[in-house]
Amino acid sequence: MNRWRIARLIAGKDLRIERRSKVLTNQVLPFAGVTMVMFAFALDASNLLERVAPGLIWLATLFSLLVLVQRSFSIExxxxxxxxxxxxxxxxxxxxxxxxxxxxxxxxVLEVMLLIAAVLLYGAEVPLGGVVLLLTTLVTATCGLACVGTLYGGLTAGFTGRETLLPLLVLPVVAPVLIGATRAVESALGTGGVALSEGWPWIGLLAVFAVAFGVGGALAFGPLIEEAT
Amino acid sequence: MDVEPEVPNPPSVAAAPVVALDDAVAVIGGFPVLAGATLSIGVGEIVLLRGPNGAGKTSLLRMCAGLLPISRGSGSIFGFDLATQRDSIRPRVGLLGHRNGLYGDLSVFENVTFWGSTVGATSAEAEAAMSRLGVDGRLRDVVVSKLSAGQKRRTALACLVARRAELWLLDEPHAGLDAAGRDELDGVLRQAVGSGATVLVASHELERAGSLADRIVDVVAGQVHEPGAST
Known part of the structure; x- marks a missing residue:
C-alpha cells in the first residue's frame, strides 16, 4: 500500500477512536474552556483581556495540545x-x-472553540477584513503544532515519566508558533490598532516552521520510535 | 532522473530456512538477554520454546520479529539479514506477545480490518479471519475494551491472520483462553501451517503446546538447546 493510503488509514483510525471515546469533547474542550475562564479571573480588566486575547487563545491551545498528544500516543x-x-x-x-x-x-476544532470563547468572554471582535489572515494563521499554526506534537509524542512514547517530559520538550520548541500566531491574530483582530498588513510576515514564520517539522519530523519519526519503544 | 528504489532480495530464498540464528547475541541495557542463540527452523514447522521465566524466550521472539537488534553473531529470517534488513522482515512476521496490539475503543471488526488494511487485505478477508477465530457474529461490532481476555486474544490472532503473516511468533498464546478457545487456537495454528506459515511459540503449557509442536527447544540463560542434540 502506498504511503498516503496508510496515512489516511492511521488518521481515520485515530479520529474514529476519538469520536468513540469523546476525549476531545468531554475532556480537552472543557479543559481549554476552564483555562480561558481562569485567565479571565486572573486578568480581571476588560480592556486588558481584549488586548491579550490572542496570546491567551494560543496559550490555551498549547496547554490543550499537550493533553491531545498524550492521548494520541496513549492509545498506541x-x-x-x-x-x-x-x-x-x-x-x-x-x-x-x-x-x-x-x-x-x-x-x-479546539482553536475554533477557543476563538468563540475569546469573543464571548473577552469581548474580542473579528473584523471581516481579518478573516482571511485569521484562517491562514489557524491553518499554518495548526500544521506546525500537529507536526511537533506528533514528533515529540513519538519520542517520549516509550519513556517512563513521559507525562512530565513531554511539556518540558514541546513548550520551548513551539515558542515560535506562540509568538508568530499571537502576532498574526493580533493583526487579524486589529488588537491595539495593529495593522492587518503587519500580520502576514508572521505567516511566513509559521509556514517555515510547519514545513520544517513536517519534513524533518517525517524523516526522524521512524528512528525515534525505534529507539523509544 | 528517476531512480528505481532498490528492493532487497534475500539470497536463495527457496533454500533458506525461515529462521536461521548462529550464535546470536542481544543486549539490553548492558545485559545479554540472548547469549549465543543458535536455531534453525524450516518452512511449515511448529517449534515450541521451553524454558523458565527470564530465560530469553520473549527476547528470542522479539529478535526474530526484527524488534531486538543483534549485537553479535548472525541471523536471518526468510533469508533477510537480521542486522541490516529488518525492515524487509517485519511485514512477513506476526508477533503476538504479552500484549495484544489492539485498540480498545474500536470494535473487533474495525481492529481486524485496520490491521488487515496495512497489507492491503479486503474487508472480506478480515471477515474470514474473524470467522476462523470465532470473533464474528455477536462479537463483530463489540468494542474490544468490553471483551474478555480470551476474546481479545482471539481478536489479536484474527489480526495476524488478516495480516497474512508467514512467520507466527507467539508468546504464551494459550494464556487467557478457555478450553474451547485453546482448541480453536490449536486448530488455527495447524491450519496456518497447512497454508504455508511457520510457527515459533513460547509457552509454559508444555502438555498442550508440546503436542502441537513438531519440535521442542529449550531456552536456558539466553542460550538455545535442542534436547537430544549434541552440543
Missing part, C-alpha cells in the same frame, strides 16, 4: 499497538503523517 501504548505497527512494518512516515493529520483536525 495501552495494548502495545505502537510495537505492533513496527512489527507489521508499517511505514513510519505514513504513521507520522496520519497521526499529525488526526491531531491537526482535533486542534482545528
Amino acid at each position: 501504548g495501552e495494548d502495545g499497538a505502537l510495537d505492533a505497527l513496527r512489527v507489521a512494518g508499517v511505514d513510519p512516515v505514513a504513521v507520522y503523517w496520519g497521526k499529525s493529520i488526526a491531531l491537526g483536525v482535533q486542534l482545528a
Whole structure:
C-alpha cells in the first residue's frame, strides 16, 4: 500500500477512536474552556483581556495540545499497538503523517472553540477584513503544532515519566508558533490598532516552521520510535 | 532522473530456512538477554520454546520479529539479514506477545480490518479471519475494551491472520483462553501451517503446546538447546 493510503488509514483510525471515546469533547474542550475562564479571573480588566486575547487563545491551545498528544500516543501504548505497527512494518512516515493529520483536525476544532470563547468572554471582535489572515494563521499554526506534537509524542512514547517530559520538550520548541500566531491574530483582530498588513510576515514564520517539522519530523519519526519503544 | 528504489532480495530464498540464528547475541541495557542463540527452523514447522521465566524466550521472539537488534553473531529470517534488513522482515512476521496490539475503543471488526488494511487485505478477508477465530457474529461490532481476555486474544490472532503473516511468533498464546478457545487456537495454528506459515511459540503449557509442536527447544540463560542434540 502506498504511503498516503496508510496515512489516511492511521488518521481515520485515530479520529474514529476519538469520536468513540469523546476525549476531545468531554475532556480537552472543557479543559481549554476552564483555562480561558481562569485567565479571565486572573486578568480581571476588560480592556486588558481584549488586548491579550490572542496570546491567551494560543496559550490555551498549547496547554490543550499537550493533553491531545498524550492521548494520541496513549492509545498506541495501552495494548502495545505502537510495537505492533513496527512489527507489521508499517511505514513510519505514513504513521507520522496520519497521526499529525488526526491531531491537526482535533486542534482545528479546539482553536475554533477557543476563538468563540475569546469573543464571548473577552469581548474580542473579528473584523471581516481579518478573516482571511485569521484562517491562514489557524491553518499554518495548526500544521506546525500537529507536526511537533506528533514528533515529540513519538519520542517520549516509550519513556517512563513521559507525562512530565513531554511539556518540558514541546513548550520551548513551539515558542515560535506562540509568538508568530499571537502576532498574526493580533493583526487579524486589529488588537491595539495593529495593522492587518503587519500580520502576514508572521505567516511566513509559521509556514517555515510547519514545513520544517513536517519534513524533518517525517524523516526522524521512524528512528525515534525505534529507539523509544 | 528517476531512480528505481532498490528492493532487497534475500539470497536463495527457496533454500533458506525461515529462521536461521548462529550464535546470536542481544543486549539490553548492558545485559545479554540472548547469549549465543543458535536455531534453525524450516518452512511449515511448529517449534515450541521451553524454558523458565527470564530465560530469553520473549527476547528470542522479539529478535526474530526484527524488534531486538543483534549485537553479535548472525541471523536471518526468510533469508533477510537480521542486522541490516529488518525492515524487509517485519511485514512477513506476526508477533503476538504479552500484549495484544489492539485498540480498545474500536470494535473487533474495525481492529481486524485496520490491521488487515496495512497489507492491503479486503474487508472480506478480515471477515474470514474473524470467522476462523470465532470473533464474528455477536462479537463483530463489540468494542474490544468490553471483551474478555480470551476474546481479545482471539481478536489479536484474527489480526495476524488478516495480516497474512508467514512467520507466527507467539508468546504464551494459550494464556487467557478457555478450553474451547485453546482448541480453536490449536486448530488455527495447524491450519496456518497447512497454508504455508511457520510457527515459533513460547509457552509454559508444555502438555498442550508440546503436542502441537513438531519440535521442542529449550531456552536456558539466553542460550538455545535442542534436547537430544549434541552440543
